[in-house]
Amino acid sequence: MFVRTESFQEFLKFYPIVSGLVAIHFLLWLFIDIIQLPIAMQILREGIGNNYLVGQGEYWRLVTPIFLHGGFAHALFNSFSLVLFGPALEQMLGKTKFILMYIAAGIAGNVGTYLMAPNAFYQHLGASGAIFGIFGVYLFIVLNRKSLIGSANTQIVMVIFVLGLFMTFSRPGINVWAHLFGLIGGFAVAPPLLRNVRPFSVWQNRAKFANRESKDIAFNPNRWSKGPSPLKKYGKYVFWGIIIFLIALAFVR
Template identity: 35%
Template sequence: MQRNITSYLIILNVLIFIMMFLFGGISAFSNPRIYILFGAQLGNLITAGEWFRLITSMFVHGGLFHIFFNMFALFYVGNLVERAYGKERFISIYILSGLFGNLLTHLFLPGAISVGASGAIFGLIGLLFGAGFRHDTPTMLRPVTGTALLPIILINVIWGFLPGANINNFAHLGGLGIGFTFGWLTPIRYTKGSYQLWRTLSYLSYGLIIASFILLLIFDFRYYIF
């Protein structure tokens, strides 16, 4: 049976988490240097030309609870979106949402080390949220779209503003905004000519992931390991 894209994303996130643990043990998740080695986002590094961290940081997590909750959400929401919208739109919106959330982080939290898939996952939630405001959204999807998602969104945003929460709301809100825009403007069924566009965007998304990790390896060996 062919795996879906959601499964591959979860596997990649978990593999990177395991590699971090093998590299530095439990202390890896409190060591800024190891976060940098594995692709975390940091403003001055991005400004210096390491733009690929806007992508690689989506696959790095800051501890067991962080990756567990993110992968649980990705499994549930990702599978739902992938079945409804198809692989091409799923991966494109996932990467675009995460990228935009990380760009907002770079603008408003340039000094913070930022990691996690939550900006991209919030993009998928935003996609379903926006779909609820379209008249052509299938009835079977109505219970998991639109205002039905509002409590989940509000709880997560409010939680992010609590003292000591250590949650990147800029990534969440950026991803949510991109996802909502696509959900509101894009019909679930492909329109004439749109499939080829989304297919091209999906190839670009895959290429961006691969290129970003290749560049991370090059920069790691050039500047951070030796």
Template identity: 40%
Template sequence: MDVYIRKLIQELFNRYGYRIVEFGEIAGLSSSWGVVKSTGDGTQLFFFSDLESNDSLDINKVVQYAAYNFQLKNIRPIQILVDKKLHLEIGTDGEGYLNHKIYPQCELILINNVDNKILYYSKELENEVHEVANSMGIMESERNEISKTEKSIITYLLIGVNLLVYAMTAYLSGSIMDSDINVLIFLGAKVNELISSGEYYRLLTCMFLHGGIAHIGFNMYALSSLGPLVESVYGKIKYIFIYFLAGIVSSIFSYMFSTDISVGASGAIFGLLGAALVFGVKMKNAVGKNFMFNIASVIVVNLILGFSMPNIDNFGHLGGLIGGIAVSYFFMKSV
């Protein structure tokens, strides 16, 4: 609660020039912090309470404290009651009613801090509520960004590992634009002769190597676009299995059907495309036909481009797609 109030106060200060004030020990306040804003005919004093503390609140004491300690005149007290238990309930007549009886002593704003919604405000507070609502919207955007990052942590870790390996490759190659083929072989590229001689680890390590800045840039863009979706749908553990197993199947296909040296995360990324396609088929009634069409279109276009351009490991892409479909289909059977 206190963290939410502090963030709201900070946004009002940053964006609308509210002055932050600190109250002493006053019964009925849920936070020792508040804000004030000067107007043409006085000063608006915003203070915070919750349902538990509201019964012991005495507005006169709050105003007297502010007048004496902050040297304020013509104070207009505005109470912001913040509580997760506050909700609007719809009655039989279709009207919305608060689930708690509130007896205002001054102008009032009611906020549910979990839903981050303003449930009620005194009609005289239109301008002030607009500023509070905008501040709450900024807080929600920041919270969503944090939540998105937390939900996609495996994707960002994979991107980080790929970038770190590329930085090492660029250093050893003496160029950030193109990777030296001998450096790639040294670091674990897919080389059929070496795999046949027992260096099976190359089926895995080749997934984190890239041939140049454009190669890793394209793959990491694709991973950042597609990874969070698959990670949120399947969960982190299954996502890891899909990514790595699809990547290994991609390497096996490349080893079986292509003699070229091969590197890149694209096989694993094609596996994520396969996982997204399986999810779309399984949940077609929920996600709609457009979702499946878009995923299928991306797969088809990339395969066509791959087979029409030189130096593309098409068998690796196809293996990754098949591996991703197979693994995610197994996982989705239990969904």
């Protein structure tokens, strides 16, 4: 459930919402921090969470901070968490309900920041509130829908939950209210979203896409090819190797 066995191409096909969110994180980081495009800088200025400006009626700032990050390491850590924990939930909920849950949890985290942050001019950005919403859904599953998750994955969820809370309160510069209210938001929206869902299985994805591709069996110009290309064969190892390298680089810096 939380161990990725898909190839890079399969990951993009099976989990388009998670893939799209990660792409948004890094494209915005690239355009804002590296290229510094004028329009990207305008997006940052108009999109960053700001409690004072929310109080002045700029309510879109309860949504836009979900997609912005304060540097490469921030975007990388949240994206890595999303890649690990988002795919199973995207399959279980479906694309529409997953993005609704993600945005609702992110908004809950930003509303909590607006209501509880002591500084009226407090500024914030990042997807961590929405990601804690994912943990909130998993926590609801562990407590109320045990048929959707095995014992091993239950242990993983509880360990991540405890570690997440510990890191929230122990590290400086963390938006504690975004984490807590994002977690509560995910837990709150879980009951209606989890109706009629089935447990995660990567084989469901593979079977679904195999059925779609079987329509082209009548004429397949590649049927006599010598086998998968090296990119397809080793793509997942290259992908995860790059991710691990980037994480190490972020912590070294």
